[in-house]
Amino acid sequence: MSSADTGIARLVPPFMVFIRHGQTDWNAEGRMQGRRDIPLNDTGRIQARRNGAALRDYFADKGIDKNGLSYFVSPLSRAVETMELICGELGVEADTCQRDERLLEITFGAWEGYTIPELAERTPxxxxxxxxxxxxxxxxxxxxxxxxxxxxxxxLATLTRPSVVISHGGVMRVLQGRLRSLPNQDIPGLDIPQDRMLVWTGSEVDWV
Incomplete structure (x- = not known):
């Protein structure tokens, strides 16, 4: 059985900041987005700027050189726009951020666009x-x-440098579970805020 099935093995990357993209209209409506390329709404842009400012202040407080980190982003537009707004607050060039398809959201396939109550009626x-x-x-x-x-x-196994990552809710759940060594069945129910950042110090998870 693989470590992904057991949830026992603990992957320990170096320092990392994980930021979920800001809110979209589908987030607000409770619709399953997956790979559908839904843009940020105005609330999402406010959240992204908030996270960028908070990250700027965190780096200043901890004495972390913003130029000494790697930056990664999902290629979906809601993540890319979040990244651009964060980079604007940080004073980092957005083109330094690497787009990585492995950071794409979990896909819900034919269910994308529906809410859970709608699916319960269509396919109980x-x-x-x-x-x-x-x-x-x-x-x-x-x-x-x-x-x-x-x-x-x-x-995760490829990370060798301190990093900032902008991705999605499903990815954030899995990442939290891995870093905190949680049982697999607990991972899908984890909280996934869009107005706070997950900071992995190398030994523990913090929220900023």
Whole structure:
């Protein structure tokens, strides 16, 4: 059985800041976004600027050189715009940020665009199966959290430098679970704020 299935192995990257993209209209409506390229709304832009300013102040307080880190972003536009707003607050050139497809959101396949109540009406048996096993359930034409975790584990294993990462809620759940050594079944229910940053110090998780 792989470490992604057991949840026992702990991947320990160097210092890292993880920021979820700002809010979109679909986030506000509770719709499953996945790979659908939904833009930020005005609230999301405020959240991104807030996180950029908070990161700037955090770096200044801790004496961290913003130019000494690697920057990574999901290629979806809501993550890219969040990155651009954050870089503007930091005073970092946005073109230094590497787009990495491994940081794409978990895909919900044919379910993208629907809310959970809508899916419960359209496909009640599948909605019940998802509720019973959010970790292993694969939506029609989609991806499970187990599958996502394999992708993120492979990406984490490549990190060799302190990094800032701008990505998505599903990715943030898996990353939290890995860094905190949580049981797999707990990962899909983790909190995924859009107005705070996850900071991994190398030994513990903090929120800024």
């Amino acid at each position: 048996e599948l909605a019940a199966a998802r509720k019973a096993d959010k970790w292993g359930f694969v939506p029609p034409e989609g991806e499970s959290y187990r599958m996502l975790s394999s992708r993120i584990d492979a990406w």
